[in-house]
Amino acid sequence: MKIIISNQSELPIYAQIREQIKEQILNGQIKEGEILPSIRSLAKDVGVSVITTTRAYNDLEKEGFIATMQGKGSVVLSSNNKILKEQFIMRIEEGIETAVESAKQIGMTKDEIIAIVDSVWQQD
Template identity: 80%
Template sequence: MKIIISNQSELPIYAQIREQIKEQILNGQLEEGEVLPSIRSLAKDIGVSVITTTRAYNDLEQEGFIATMQGKGSVVLRKDNGIIREQYLLRIEQGIETAVETAKSIGLAKEELQNILDSFWQE
């Protein structure tokens, strides 16, 4: 797991950690059942306080991306979990919204866009 902290970011450090872990879960870099580094280990590796990494992990747990088990650490939850599914649906909606806006801007008919979607679905 790779986390890069940017001092230039508008996001607080804990949010940068949370978003990067969430992204790695959603894109499959972190798989279900995978054990995350301990809070202390991650804090040491990226040079932040334990409080900061604790907040990131707590947020991820509240959002349903990870579960923390006493003595075992934090584990990535299954992707069919309802909360993670909602994140995927949000991504799909955003992608479709962009595609529709782009299609409209060039005068593409709805049927043509549907054909493009169908061709990707077949692959």
């Protein structure tokens, strides 16, 4: 797991950590069932306080991305989890909105967009 903190970011450090972990979970870099580094270990690696990493992990747990188990650490939850699934759906909707806006700008029809989606779906 790689976390990069930017002093130039408008986001607080705990939010930068939270968002980077969330992104790595959503794009599959961190897999379901994977145990995250301990709060102390991550704090040391990133060069921040334990309080900062604790807040990031607590937020991720509230959002349904991870679960913390006493003595085992924090583990990434299943993508079947309702909250995590909702995050995926929101991400898909944002991508579709962007694609539709772009398509409208060049005069594509709804049927043409659907044909592209069908084509992409068939690629796997």
